[in-house]
Amino acid sequence: MDNSLIIALDFANKIEVEQFLQPFGDRQLFVKVGMELYYQEGPSIIHLLKEKGHRIFLDLKLHDIPNTVKNAMKGLARLDCDLVNVHAAGGKEMMQAALEGLEAGTSMGRKRPYCIAVTQLTSTSEEQMNKEQLIPVSLIDSVLHYSVLAKEAGLDGVVCSAWEAEQIREKVGQPFLTVTPGIRLKEDQTGDQKRIATPDFARNAGVSAIVVGRSITRSADPVQTYQKWMEIWKGVHS
Numbered sequence: 001m002d003n004s005l006i007i008a009l010d011f012a013n014k015i016e017v018e019q020f021l022q023p024f025g026d027r028q029l030f031v032k033v034g035m036e037l038y039y040q041e042g043p044s045i046i047h048l049l050k051e052k053g054h055r056i057f058l059d060l061k062l063h064d065i066p067n068t069v070k071n072a073m074k075g076l077a078r079l080d081c082d083l084v085n086v087h088a089a090g091g092k093e094m095m096q097a098a099l100e101g102l103e104a105g106t107s108m109g110r111k112r113p114y115c116i117a118v119t120q121l122t123s124t125s126e127e128q129m130n131k132e133q134l135i136p137v138s139l140i141d142s143v144l145h146y147s148v149l150a151k152e153a154g155l156d157g158v159v160c161s162a163w164e165a166e167q168i169r170e171k172v173g174q175p176f177l178t179v180t181p182g183i184r185l186k187e188d189q190t191g192d193q194k195r196i197a198t199p200d201f202a203r204n205a206g207v208s209a210i211v212v213g214r215s216i217t218r219s220a221d222p223v224q225t226y227q228k229w230m231e232i233w234k235g236v237h238s
């Protein structure tokens, strides 16, 4: 997981995914499949990406009663992804149930996928959280609270913004993954994200992985843009 750049494949269907991936040739990537793509294509999209050797973050953000999450995770474990997630707002019991399901669904001799919890979405501002979710604390306190809850539940880390990663590490200790979407180059549009950061900022904050979607997927030349990102993120030509 260390220092990965995960490309968010936010596409409407398999055809769009194949069109996007084709110019990358045989290069093996770390990709994220979210609700948009998975709800359209189902498990077959995971099989297809795995056949091509890509690592997969299945970003379905489960949030339901513990029994439902446990059984859903049992099924998702069979897809053999690298990383899956839940919403920390579902509570500690739900997060523990997610892990139980994952362990039950993982075949003998295989490693279960990492499981992380979304703290506060990177599209959430402190004002929205206070006024709409009626959570009367600062955004960082809410994120730290959910991170501690996730750790206590036995999860492997959290989804947060790069702005919170350092404080999470201090509070929760290591090993604990911080996977950070909302990463933007200076020239990129912010879009619907509220807590954005540059790749330089994220690297200095010591995040475990960055998630990059539209900056790469909607660019005129995705391969070139990916290479540019990798140079900035890792300081290497990929």
Ligand SMILES: O=c1ccn([C@@H]2O[C@H](COP(=O)(O)O)[C@@H](O)[C@H]2O)c(=O)[nH]1
Residues within 6 Å of the ligand: 008, 010, 034, 118, 120, 121, 122, 123, 159, 160, 181, 182, 183, 191, 193, 211, 212, 213, 214, 215
């Ligand atoms: O808090 C969160 C959790 C998940 N995401 C997902 O990451 C990508 C970000 O895409 P961009 O185009 O780079 O904004 C997207 O798939 C989200 O569903 C997030 O942004 N924030």
